[in-house]
Amino acid sequence: MSGQSAAGPSNGLRCLEGGAPPPGLGGDLRAIEHLPPRVLGDFWEILEPNLGAHIDERAAAAVSAFCEARRVTPGDIASPVKACRYLLRRAARQGLAVDDLRADIRALCGEGTPIEDLVAGWYERALPLLRREIVLGALSEHSKLALGVDWRLDTIRMSQDGVAIETPVVLMTFRYREGERRRRITLQLVPDVVEELRAICNKIMT
8 A cells, every 4th residue: 555654753653743642542542452352353343434524423323333233332442443533544644654554553552462453454444535535625625515416307397377398307406515514505407408417427437
């Protein structure tokens, strides 16, 4: 995996550009070693929804379902999840190579820790997600950024003037982000505009 290699002072973390880690980070990370196998084997399942910049309803629901299925409490996994989230997000922001992240894990947890392979593997899975978040965040700072679209096909049969129209119309709702705000806008597209949009998309994708 490609990434920036940062040397950093020997007493600091590379993901923090040589800065000292927050108090307790190493201990919270080492708590992974004490998780029961039924939790550790599926840990990515609970880590992934908690990697975002904001802990939303999806993350809270994932925690509840995960803990109920594996007979643990949210408190049992809170510290390891929090430590991994902090470390992986910081590493992604630096574009850190996986070998440099491994060095940070050893600095926090000691040589020969089994945590190293686990967290390095989670980082490789998390990096595309976190990079996408960083890119979207940078773009949305300057203008509206489309996040997705929903559509529905309707037919207009008659206008208020009693004129028979009988023409299809597509309703497209664009979900977009502007700064930290998420909004929606719905547009009506008649067939010739849909054809124009299809031609544009075909040209872009070829």
